[in-house]
Amino acid sequence: MPRLAERLRRNSRKLTGPRQAILEILRQHPHPMSNKEIHSALPQGGGDLATVYRLMHLLEKSGMVKRFDLGDGVARFELIEEGDDGHHHHLICTRCSGVVEIEECVMGELEEKIAARNGFKAVTHRLEFFGICPDCQK
Amino acid sequence: MPRLAERLRRNSRKLTGPRQAILEILRQHPHPMSNKEIHSALPQGGGDLATVYRLMHLLEKSGMVKRFDLGDGVARFELIEEGDDGHHHHLICTRCSGVVEIEECVMGELEEKIAARNGFKAVTHRLEFFGICPDCQK
DNA sequence: GAACGAACTGCAAATCATTTGCAGTTCGTT
DNA sequence: AACGAACTGCAAATGATTTGCAGTTCGTTC
Numbered sequence: 647m648p649r650l651a652e653r654l655r656r657n658s659r660k661l662t663g664p665r666q667a668i669l670e671i672l673r674q675h676p677h678p679m680s681n682k683e684i685h686s687a688l689p690q691g692g693g694d695l696a697t698v699y700r701l702m703h704l705l706e707k708s709g710m711v712k713r714f715d716l717g718d719g720v721a722r723f724e725l726i727e728e729g730d731d732g733h734h735h736h737l738i739c740t741r742c743s744g745v746v747e748i749e750e751c752v753m754g755e756l757e758e759k760i761a762a763r764n765g766f767k768a769v770t771h772r773l774e775f776f777g778i779c780p781d782c783q784k
Numbered sequence: 785m786p787r788l789a790e791r792l793r794r795n796s797r798k799l800t801g802p803r804q805a806i807l808e809i810l811r812q813h814p815h816p817m818s819n820k821e822i823h824s825a826l827p828q829g830g831g832d833l834a835t836v837y838r839l840m841h842l843l844e845k846s847g848m849v850k851r852f853d854l855g856d857g858v859a860r861f862e863l864i865e866e867g868d869d870g871h872h873h874h875l876i877c878t879r880c881s882g883v884v885e886i887e888e889c890v891m892g893e894l895e896e897k898i899a900a901r902n903g904f905k906a907v908t909h910r911l912e913f914f915g916i917c918p919d920c921q922k
Numbered sequence: 923g924a925a926c927g928a929a930c931t932g933c934a935a936a937t938c939a940t941t942t943g944c945a946g947t948t949c950g951t952t
Numbered sequence: 953a954a955c956g957a958a959c960t961g962c963a964a965a966t967g968a969t970t971t972g973c974a975g976t977t978c979g980t981t982c
Contacts, residue, residue, distance in 0.1 A: 660929055660978050681969080694932050699969060701930095715855055717910060719939085720968070737902055746902050756890055760913055764875055764884050769915030772855060775898055777907030798949050798958055819940080832961050837940065839959095857968085858939070 650710075653728065657708040664693030668701055669725075677745045678714045678722030678736065716745070716774060737775040741782035748775065788848075791866065795846040802831030806839055807863075815883045816852045816860030816874065854883075854912060877917035886913065 650669045651661050671687045672679065679687075681702060685695045702723050705711040711723040712732035726732030737746040753771055761769035788807045789799050809825045810817065817825075819840060823833045840861050843849040849861040850870035864870030875884040891909055899907035 655979095658929095662930060662977070664931070696933080696970080697931060703970095715853065717853055719857065737898055737904060737907070739904070746904075748898060750894070750898075752890070752894055756888070757913065760875055760886060760888075761915060765918035765921075766875060766877070766884075766913075766915035767921055769875070769913055771911060771913045773909060773911040775895065775904075775907055775909045777899060777904035780903040783903075783905055793950095796958095800948070800959060802960070834941080834962080835960060841941095 649728070650725075653708070653710055654705075657704075659704065659708075664688075664697050665701055667692045668698060672711065672723070672725040676724075677747070678716065678724050680720045680722050682720075684723075714774075715772065717776070718743075735773045735775065737777065739779035739782055740776050741778055744779050744781075746779075787866070788863075791846070791848055792843075795842075797842065797846075802826075802835050803839055805830045806836060810849065810861070810863040814862075815885070816854065816862050818858045818860050820858075822861075852912075853910065855914070856881075873911045873913065875913040875915065877920055878914050879916055879920035882917050882919075884917075 650673065651666070654661055654665065654669070667688050668684060671684050675687075681695065681698045684702075685693070685698045688698075702711060702713075702721075706713055706723070710725065712726050714722045714724065714736065716722055716736065716738050724732065733751065735748040735751060737748055738744070751773075753773065757769055757771055761767070788811065789804070792799055792803065792807070805826050806822060809822050813825075819833065819836045822840075823831070823836045826836075840849060840851075840859075844851055844861070848863065850864050852860045852862065852874065854860055854874065854876055862870065871889065873886040873889060875886055876882070889911075891911065895907055895909055899905065
């Protein structure tokens with residue numbers, strides 16, 4: 647807890663009430679959360695939706711959260727460990743929207759090949775898997 | 785040209801003026817286009833933006849176009865060949881938004897492994913590469 | 923521990939992409 | 953030529969996200 651606060655301060659930022667509450671919510675959720683989800687998880691009066699949006703932008707710029715695009719037009723975020731780049735993928739159920747984290751990533755080699763072949767620099771990628779989870783198959 | 789029209793008809797659909805114009809635009813563009821781009825490429829009075837949105841939904845359902853999400857919150861579409869599933873990826877320049885088509889896809893094996901490991905069925909994936917193109921590096 | 927300014931906040935209004943309701947139009951068929 | 957289902961333009965509705973602004977709060981300074 648004090649670690650998160652410190653990371654925020656390091657970016658010459660203030661640790662306000664709403665921010666503490668939002669960081670706490672993020673810390674309790676290992677899965678990507680949308681701004682709206684974060685907002686409703688906040689204790690009543692815990693902060694405005696616009697405040698959540700603004701903080702997520704800030705945290706993203708500061709490298710404290712990673713933005714994920716799960717294909718439904720809603721941005722989602724996950725807190726990332728210090729020193730980590732948060733790079734990983736998800737397996738999303740198209741029926742219930744459940745999410746499974748996928749740590750494995752075999753893109754490295756292909757990515758480099760593609761970058762070199764096309765003369766691109768600083769190439770990264772975005773990869774998500776979609777399917778139907780065990781429960782939804784019943 | 786008659787082929788596209790026929791494919792549309794096959795889905796018991798009408799081939800109207802605006803639709804012909806939109807299909808023509810799509811046929812001339814080998815890269816993903818957004819609804820707005822398609823709309824402005826239309827000859828003046830060639831159709832309403834809502835009409836473009838509606839047709840793209842229809843074409844997507846009919847399997848005539850594939851929707852791509854390049855990460856900027858705007859849906860883009862590409863015409864796909866008959867019999868093809870249109871599966872491929874893109875390398876997008878984060879500076880100028882230029883797009884390079886990537887035919888290669890090494891996901892098959894990993895995808896199956898992930899599906900099996902998590903008990904998911906009908907697993908697909910969405911993958912796009914981002915980087916800085918040669919021109920924008922100068 | 924009071925004062926100060928930058929950073930932050932809530933709230934409402936503005937944007938942007940996309941969808942939808944509706945009344946009038948057009949295509950393909952009868 | 954007539955008919956009904958599809959389709960269209962236009963405007964209004966949605967939904968996510970952003971922004972302007974006036975008031976509030978944090979971290980620092982004295």
